Amino acid sequence: MPKIIDKDQKRRDILGAAVTVFSRKGTAAARIADIAAEAGIGKGTVYEYFSSKEEIFQACFGFFMDEINAVVLQRIYAVADPLEKFSAFFDAWISALSAPVMQSFMIMIEFWAEGIRRRGSDYGFDMAGMYSEYRLMIQNLLDDCVSSTAIPVIDTHSIAAGIIGAMDGIMLQWVLDPGAIDIEKALTALKQIVMAGLNTR
Amino acid sequence: MPKIIDKDQKRRDILGAAVTVFSRKGTAAARIADIAAEAGIGKGTVYEYFSSKEEIFQACFGFFMDEINAVVLQRIYAVADPLEKFSAFFDAWISALSAPVMQSFMIMIEFWAEGIRRRGSDYGFDMAGMYSEYRLMIQNLLDDCVSSTAIPVIDTHSIAAGIIGAMDGIMLQWVLDPGAIDIEKALTALKQIVMAGLNTR
């Protein structure tokens, strides 16, 4: 086995393994030895790159979010028209469902749990902040649609929370019982409702 | 300290304490000693009523769901008209937000995590089944509305998943950052969208 030179790449490899293991077994039940095995390295080596399980978990947040954003958010930047941008947003999520990173969607539940448990305190990752940013992005998109069409003024902040919530909640039901939910159909129905609301005049 | 005679009541007391502790610290970090302290009894006594932490956790599911249903579902049975029933459903949830049981909403995250982790296998509680029932209830409500009005035929199963998902997702954002979400406003906005859709003709 040749030695690795690229420390950053190795760090990412470990984080990728950690996301997989945390997603599969949950943060508490995940063993450092599991992460090491998943990454194909020894347990001691994990501690050459991270100082604690906690640090690994916190780093997973940024790593996972970056991966999600890479397959979702980037697609909507190319579009200019607000309504089309909105449409692209849903399409991006729908087509991202088959991306490898979605196999680890369950780690979101761990982030929710830890994010809530430590809300308010300074902490290695900021779930509340991430959701705030996400809501704001959707809200701005909604505001753009409202001002560029004859849509009556609506509570765009609440609607933004509802849209994000619906996507989270639908995906939650999907991972809970993949056979009972046609995820593509469900997200498409959500898209149609929102788009229909935005096309009202 | 007089001895207690009502074993069922004591069991419920312990479960109530367990829900509180599981919700506050998470399943893994919750200690049996914490639950005992919360219930005001000794650790050994807990094992007179339950044989393991796992059994307590599984029993919490039914206990918590019964409490939620007591403050939510019962209110809509009194209403007959489909549209009004739907309205009552949202109102019931909104007014249930201040119920004591909602203080422990975070235990839902534990149920989601364990429910997903053990999906498919026989297990002490059935998250997927509960969501299926819940979706079916909403779907029937939607179907009633569709057939009793001039609403065009819609994908009521997907819509039902979306409504439940939106409520879960909005409440998740709320517990994650209570200051950023006006939960009553957000649920009211969701209600208005759904009701507006059902009043289309």
Add this chain to the structure above:
DNA sequence: TATTTATGACCGACTGGTCGGTCGGTAAAA
């Protein structure tokens, strides 16, 4: 080039602390 030395990536046996579950005992009630 061949050989020795230095570096640091890599590893897993070990340790110290933690906690689910047990069990022998106390005392209230019957």
Add this chain to the structure above:
DNA sequence: TTTTACCGACCGACCAGTCGGTCATAAATA
């Protein structure tokens, strides 16, 4: 006196994190 609700000291399995050591590669030396 018997029964049983109640209890917390105790035990052993488990695991995060440590540490002494190995070995592939690079640098220095001959």
